[in-house]
Amino acid sequence: MDQRSQLPPNANSSSAPSTLPTMHVMHPVSSSSTFSDLAPGSLAEPTVATPISSPAAADPTNNVSGDRLFSWSDITYDVLLSKARRKQIKKNRGAPSTSAAPTSEKAAVIGTATDAEHGTASPSGSLDEEALEEYNQVFPHLPPLDPMRRRVLNGVSGHVKKGEMVAILGASGAGKTSLLSVLSARLDKSSDIAGEVLFQSKQRDPTTWKRLTGFVEQDDLMFSALTVQETLQYSADLRLPKRLYNKSECQQRVDDTIAMLRLDKCKDTRIGGPNQRGVSGGERKRVAVGTELVADVSVLLLDEPTSGLDAFAALNLVKNLKEITRERDLYTLMTIHQPSWNIFKHFDKVILLTRGQVYYSGPPALAPAWFSSLDHSVPEGVNPADYYITIAENYEKTNAAERRVRGLLSSWREQGETFVANQAAKEASDGDPTIQRPSLADRKQSRIVPKSSDATDLTGTWPNSWLHELWILSHRCAMLIFKDPTIAIASFGQNIVLLIIIGFAFFRLSYDQGGALARIGALFIIPVNASFAVLFPILAIFPLQRNIMLRERSAGTYRISSFYLSKILTEVPNQVVQRLLFYICVYWMVGLRQTAGAFFIWLGINLLQVATAIGLGLVIGCGSSSIELANVFAPVINVVFLLFGGNLLPLSSIPPWFIWLHWMSPITYTYSALAQNEFKQLTFTCTADSQQCYRSGQDVLNQYDLQRFTIAENAGFLAAITAVFLAVGYVLLRWLGRPSFRYVQPKKALSQQ
């Protein structure tokens, strides 16, 4: 069948539209051996035949000085295929090549299909050599494909000028977030990138880049209990270097950011969350932007900032961001999903991506001319942004649609930049106001004058000293406890209820045989109760704090050690205050040994156990990415410690391969120390019918084998276990909780090597 018969009615037109006086577009069936011809004779693509070049047009940056540019060229981004896929490819190596594979699969081979399942290998798992050859012809300057990886970005180039707001658009899976990740240098550990990213003509410096960049993520994690003002204040306190900003300047900065983002009305409103009403969705997004803007960032990257907002809120946010970009002379780049025309036209530039390649990059006002030149005029009543995104996808799954998509890509590669540069020059000389940008002199003076907007002003990896971080983070942790006392109050209430139950269940124990046994029970159940009562409130909040910490740390805000210590410093007094009343009252209610020495040893041992439980809470919290996961681990660990640490299972009955659990359990040492403290001086009465009679506390200790270590040694073991738990928690936080991305400087592309 003649493939041309499948083209849309206007796709084979050989004449250029009138809007394109300087350009002639041809659509030969097979004029060149581009990768569109992968299946011989199957697909033809429109090829721009008349190159027009002028020095100005050839310069994609319009002669803007390099130190006012953030630019990237020939970016490739390869992600590792799934383990199963790699295994299958290895297994099928040597299988016959699939030159007869359908075109869509060949497109997949060269990394242009959107279906992640395809990867870089054909269905048989072997590489399609013909397609790879074609790929190398089209992209000779890019690194060769790796069969174990999927190429997500194919030689993407672009730039943002200082004071410009640029949008990256494309259908789902086009590579928008990947491009933003490459530019922000936050990449998956297994990813492989090549190309060049330059900021003000220089390579990015890993120590300063994350502090020069504000990255607003899609899931704007924030503390629900803090108000807008507090959220921004903490961000400023942590991110602005103390040596450059004093307290009042810091405060001023927060006020200016609030004013700039029009958050005045809600500055005292809590952020809120699923269980607590707070600011609106649009305000929340602004606060997320604000937490980045209070710092001295030069580059603002936003991942779908308008998602979840209604059209009005989205437009307001974009307008606001544009204003700020101008005022602060930022380099602003955002990904955006299906913007309305109203939003679309607000960008200084839009970069349209499909299949990891650019198919338009330029002012939104020039997009209609470019697409019309390719016979893709926007039908009446259709949102142009939607239309441009839709035509670049093969939603129909037909050869004609495939040809259309490839046509868009190859046309842009061959002529796009020249066309946009010529058109911009022409329209600027005609005085078209739609593409004029305000001159620097016209811009509003920024209310916020950055003091370290240049990498050269940033010294060291962190903005502030460790002690300053510790102080601010501890302050914030304490504030979170005070401002959201629900968990602390619930935990305190739980202590009171248990005090009443345990206190009255073991009320004023006698010194007969029943009293001896009940004492043993009380001294076991109290540490068991403590390990549950301390652990769960910590786990209810810590995983969220950990995830916020990871976000803040990825912006180079503070060190993990200061965060971790701040958590310990605030959690210990919080838990001690909550438990103290319980320990004092229960001692008196149960009627334990009435000497000051015994009482303080009792208090000391119990508080040491609280410290151990805090340590365990931090181990579980640091190792769990969510509250749900933490709540799966916590009961299991606690029950195991309870089972092997008390007298439920005597030491002699514990299977040898479980004995280590007995020695690891904090309950072992707490129980032994409390029992020795209580029983050593006691005597008990025996009745004639007593089958087994404990005459002294010593008999009880002997019977239950509770004197392996002295009280002091038990206290030492508890302190050691606490130290081990805290150390393990720290290691887990650093290791398991490390960001899933790393700073990556692209490898130079082949042409530059």
Ligand SMILES: Nc1ncnc2c1ncn2[C@@H]1O[C@H](COP(=O)(O)OP(=O)(O)OP(=O)(O)O)[C@@H](O)[C@H]1O
């Ligand atoms: N680390 C990764 N591992 C595997 N595949 C990945 C990885 N990162 C990106 N991809 C794939 O690359 C393609 C582009 O992903 P990306 O997130 O950049 O798309 P997007 O345009 O931002 O899409 P959306 O609008 O849906 O967020 C997708 O098919 C995605 O599955």
